Amino acid sequence: MRRRLRQVFIIGLTLSLLGIGVPAYSEDGDRNCNSDLPAGTPSYVVCTWLNTPEEALETAMFWLGNDGQNMEDAAPIPPIMIDCSEEGNSCPTDSEGDGQLHDVDGPDVPGAEDGGTPECQNGEQCYVDPNTITEAEKTAAQETPAGQATQAMAQTQTTMRVWIETELADDYKAGKLTEAAKRIAALVATQPGVVGVRFTSQLGYNQTFTTADELDKFVSETATALRTLLPGKKLAAHTVVPVFGCGTDQTCTAEMTKKYPLLDPERIGAWLSKGYLDQLALDSGHLATAYATWKIDATAAQRNQWAQVQGRAWDAYAQIATEDASFTAAGSSALTEEQITKAIAERIAAPLRSDAAETVTLWSRWQNEQGQINRMYGEKWAANATWEQLKKLDTIKPRLATIYDPANPEVDPATDLQKLSEVFGQVYLHTS
Structure with a gap:
């Protein structure tokens, strides 16, 4: 009985491999199967069996007979070959290639085996990939x-993941996106370990773009240009969504929507769902004061923001980050140990615990328009409470990132990057 069941199973499997369906049996022996069509089928639809059960079984037994010897003996149908030298045969001569057989993976024109651009067969101008980054670039x-900073990182052997941070919106507005994107691609090409490119900040919040269509075109065209030049690299952007902090307050929502018409959550969500971005950073700098009119404090505004992000499942499309500059102060952070502990809980732990933000980007040093330097650490890396407390967050260091401008170092890139690696697992290298 066991052998019989095994034979039936093998026959069924063989029939499926051969593309032979086993039809329902028709008692009158004909090939009509109209009775199996669903009710309401139009009369012009006709069902006819291709194989009766007996025929299907006979076919299966033919291939299975003698331990499947017929199947083993079966061979592909020999290809039809045309000898172009025979009289009466006409073969085209204007197709691509040189008409000669070549080894598998072998070059089809002279010079290609050296990795360079081969000479064209007929003397015409050969195709040159416009996206190729030259050695000069x-x-x-x-x-x-x-x-130079990326090279310094390699020399100091820091473990931070590297992004390139730049602003391409102005280049786009000036009609120079192609040149700017290629310049950034050349920079990424010099350091294979670069994760990706953050190509814009304060997107839709600043005054660079005035219409939604212009904003959408910038994101889509820039993302397309960079993905063409940098296949496999991640793309990121920074923005803010003021309406998220309102929560369920409809008056707040209406006011924020009117004030920031370009920062529509549906538009930003579309950038993610269409694959333009792999990471989206949401600024939290406005959360402390922007909602005072509606008696929404910083804690409630932040909770509202991450509830909105989580509810929209943005993290299913891209990595979501929060960005914060509140750990810095003019000259150096003056927070006490108690204050910095509270700030860490509210500004770092809370977004991560919400399971909406996956990374936290903290500004560690920046310079305002008046030239005043703001730091989270002391001048020339002097120790302070803020830096010492942040160094204790070793378990979440991979989730912490910062922005570094190598053109304006604290000491020098090698020293600065080594010190930053004490707190951060990722760094965005700024380039103008």
Whole structure:
């Protein structure tokens, strides 16, 4: 009985492999199967069996007979070959290639085996990939502050993941996106370990773009240009969504929507769902004061924001980050140990615990328009309570990132990057 069941199973499997369906049996022996069609089927639809059960079984037994020897003996139908030298045969001569057989993976024209551009067969101008980054462009990129910083990181062997941070909105507005994107691609090409590019900040919040269509075109065209030049690299952007902090307050929502018409959550969500961005950073700087009119404090505004992000499942499309500059102060952070502990709980732990933000980007040093430097650490890396407390967050260091401008170092890129790696697992190298 066991052998019989096994034979039936093998027959069924063989029939499926051969593309032979086993039809329902028709007692009158004909091939009509109209009775199996669902009710309401139009009369012009006709059902006819291709194989009766007996025929299907006979076919299966043919291939299974003698331990499947017929199947083993079966061979592909020999290809139809045409000898172009025979009289009467006409073969085209204007197709691609040189008409000669070549080894598998072998070059089809002279010179290609050296990795260079082969000579064209008929003397015409050969195709040159416009997206190729030349050695000259790579050399120029290495000489920039950001290029030198990436080399310094390799020399100091820090464990931070590296992003390139830049602003391409102005280049886009000036009609120079292609040149700017290629310049950034050359910089990334000098350091294979670069994760990706953050190509804009305060997107839709600043005054660079005035219409929604212009904003959407910038995101889509820039993302397309960078993905073409940098296949496999991640793309990121920074913005703010003021309406998220309102929560369920409809008056707040209406006012924020009117005040920031370009920062529509549906538009931003579309950038993610269409694959333009791999990471989206949401600024939290406005959460402390922007909602005072509606008696929404910073804690409630932040809770509202991350509830909105989580409810929209944005993290299903891209990595979501929160960005914060509140740990810095003019000259140096003056927070006490108690204050910095509270700030860590509210500004770092809370977004991560909400399971909406996956990384936290903290500004560690920046300079305002008046030239005043703001730091989270002391001048020339002097110790303070803020820096010492942040160094204790070793378990979440991979989730902490910062922005570093190698053109304006605290000491020098090698020293600065080594010190930053004490707190941060990722760094965005700024380039203008």
